[in-house]
Amino acid sequence: MTRRWLVWLLAVLAGPAWASITLRDDRGVTMRFEHSPQRIVTLLPSLTETVCALGRCALLVGVDRFSNSPPQVQALPKLGGLEDAQVERIAALKPDVVLAAPSARVIDRLEALGLRVVIVDAKTHADVQRSLGLVATLLGTPAEADRTWARIQQALAEAAARVPASVRGQKVYFEVDPTPYAAGADSFIGETLQRLHMGNVIGPALGPFPRLNPEFVVRARPDIIMAAQRSLDEMARRPGWAGLPALRQRRTCGFDVQHYEVLVRPGPRMGEAALQLADCLVALSKVAR
Known part of the structure; x- marks a missing residue:
């Protein structure tokens, strides 16, 4: 009886970690895992941050070259990016699962080698919430997904409360790439701006992250421009952009x-991102006075 009781106790204690898991990834593929993965490769920074936010950072054995948060992942093998992930090095790490974006070019090659690839796609707030749940299911930490999403929502609410009435409703041009690509109203960035009571020069009809004709921005005449500082520094040299009121009046972030x-990055630091945007809008409101 004592031995039988001990076997039962060990099974109970080990059960959650070794229970089989069935999930459907964001390309619609259903997969069954005999147990939660113990060796994970991520090929997108937001997925790396998601794994760590869900309490499983120690299971990462390799990440993409751009993953740099939290700090402990910087010591992991860097395995390339969306365009040039290093298939042989990934396979050599013997991961139980590879988490990747649908745009990763190596999905078929990895699966041809017998690796399990879970595709996670996030373009909106709802996508981020769903992806947290998907990865948490895979990792066996569903409660952590709820807690992480609650923290994001709390930070979004705090950020929205900070935004001064004097800037609310103004139209923002948020540049994600100097090509230029912009964050549309239906992107996760656009939805964050909306939560902050801001407008967007890119309407829903153009999609979440449209590539624009530079003349579009000139005609749109945004009230506020947000971008990486290195892009902002050269905007006035683009044809017609020097006359934009937002640039002339330095209404920029x-x-x-x-x-x-x-x-x-559409992931667990989305609330932190909202607070950064709110801080800039507060600063702009003070300059306007």
């Missing part, structure tokens, strides 16, 4: 690399 990365 320029972000250094570290802070800009937070803004453009």
Whole structure:
């Protein structure tokens, strides 16, 4: 009886970690895992941050070259990016699962080698909430997804309360790439701006992250421009942009690399991103006075 009781107790204690998991990823593929993965590779910074936010950072064995948060992931093997992930090095790490974006070019090659690849796509706030739940299910930490989402919502509410009435409703042009690509109203960045009571020069019809004709921005005449500082510094040299009131009046938010990365990653630091945007809007309201 004593031995039988001990076997039962060990099974109870180990049960949650070794229970099988069935999930459907964001390309619609259903997968079954015999147990929660113990060796994980992530090929997108937001996915790296998600794994760590859900309490499983120690299970990461490799990440993409741009993953740099939290600090402990910087010591992990860097395995390339969306365009050039290093398939052989990934396979050599023998991961139980690879978490990747749908735009990663190596998905078929990884699966041809027998690796399990879970695709996670996040373009909106709802996508971020869903992706937290998806990864948490895979990792066996569903309660952490709820707690992480609650923290994001709390920070969004705090950020919204900070935004002064004097700037609310003004139209923002948020540049995600100097090509230029912009954050549309239906993107996670656009939804954050909306939560902060701000307008957007990019309407829903153009999609979440449209590539624009530079003349579009000239015609749109945004009230406020937000971008990486290095992009902001050269905007006045673009044809017609020097006359934009937002640039002439310095109604701009320029972000250094570290802070800009937070803004453009749809993951657990989305609340932190909202607070950064709110801080800039507060500063702009003081200049306007």
